């Protein structure tokens with residue numbers, strides 16, 4: 001969505017908080033809508049993998065990925081409490097106001113993957129940006145071949161979007177595999193890093209005609225990439241979304257640059273082949 005030439009692209013629009021859902025420690029999902037219903041409709045044309053800038057009045061602004069799919073009716077963010085802005089968001093109550101501008105960035109080109117197998121690999125809160133792609137793919141199920149979801153967390157309490165995980169585990173035509181580093185709270189599922197799921201009996205990750213989406217902490221990312229390359233994936237068929245501190249979000253300030261790339265407009269979605277060329281040290 002690009003703004004008309006006369007519109008101030010930095011001007012956020014007022015949003016109203018509807019409800020808050022706790023996901024894991026210090027991570028909550030905030031359901032909200034724009035005060036102006038026309039803004040709401042325009043915003044909902046976003047693509048999976050895009051991001052938005054969230055403003056807390058008198059505190060500041062921060063970037064956040066968009067976990068809903070545009071095929072869903074609701075708008076929401078899932079945000080970890082890490083600084084003054086995110087803490088201010090976490091203190092809001094239903095009915096309170098804040099502001100949003102966006103959506104920004106390239107997003108995942110989900111149409112380019114029509115007719116392909118999709119493999120999603122998410123470590124911890126890396127499932128936040130991938131949730132949008134997964135829900136989008138399931139809504140357009142007949143456009144894709146096999147769909148596999150691999151999600152790992154340190155403990156069972158840190159698995160993200162548990163109701164969605166249960167739903168995906170029950171969805172015909174979808175394989176959803178979970179793992180934790182430490183089996184606490186009566187966990188009797190797989191224990192080990194997320195890549196250990198690839199070698200589980202009965203798991204067959206298709207390599208031909210497949211796009212692999214990988215998001216998670218750097219150490220997990222490195223190991224999963226190594227596993228996928230060893231399996232035979234080509235670098236251009238592995239996609240991820242880069243985290244950078246976006247300030248303007250529209251290619252003006254240079255805050256997000258890696259080499260010649262502006263992550264806010266050229267990304268945040270890149271293939272692993274592109275990430276390597278950028279020299280990004282993940």
Ligand code: FES
Pocket residue numbers: 245246247248249250251252253254255256257262263264265
């Ligand atoms: S955040 Fe300003 S140029 Fe990317």
